[in-house]
Amino acid sequence: MAKVIPGRQMAQIEGPFVVFIIGARINKWYAVHKWLPVLRSMGPMLQELYTNKELGFLDASFFMTGRGVSIVQYWRSYDQLEHYARGKANHLTAWKNFNRKARSGEAVGIYHETYMVENGAYESIYVNMPPTGMGRAGSLNPVGSGRESSRERAGLGGAGQGEPSPDLPTS
Known part of the structure; x- marks a missing residue:
């Protein structure tokens, strides 16, 4: 288990x-044969990414929902993410399997969102x-x-609009 860091921290x-x-x-x-392979395919891909940091992958966090799983990944660049998606064997195999099996019905859905964050x-x-x-x-x-304040950490100046910062008190 990761060690708790006391006090207030911000990411950089x-x-x-x-x-x-x-x-x-x-x-x-009931269509376990359709959705289970999709869910299982993420493990080998993430293992490959954690093992090969030169691919541009930084880290990931998993979130379970009542009907599935979501994973938030951090990448160094869009080009590296795209290169992995189109070129690595584990991902291509999973993508092809999903397209072949899952698209034949509505048993499992898959989505992704990509956000490019400037410095x-x-x-x-x-x-x-x-x-x-x-x-x-x-x-x-x-x-x-x-x-x-959140506004200050985002580089947008003070609390804004003359309002006090609603952030947590300092530790």
Whole structure:
């Protein structure tokens, strides 16, 4: 289990990066032969990514829903994400299998969203948390002066509109 870092931290990732969200939704529970292979295909791909950091993969977090799973991935660049999606054996095999099997019915759905994040165009806060999300993909640093509010951490200036910052009190 990851060690909790006491106090307020914020994530830092140098340069632009990509947030890629991918998920599968089980639409027909009884069609296990359709959705189970889709869910199982993520393990080998993620193992390959964690083993080969030169591919541009930074980290991933898993989220279970009532009907499936979503994975938030962090990548160094869109080009590296696309290169992996189109060129690596584990992904191509899973993609081909999904297209061949799952598209023949509605038993399982799959989605993805891709966000290109410019250098410094993000904000985060972690209070009494282990490294999580962007804080695990990049680095965690204590919240310092001038970074107390979400607006300040996002590089947008003070609390804005004359309103006080609703952020958590300092530790």
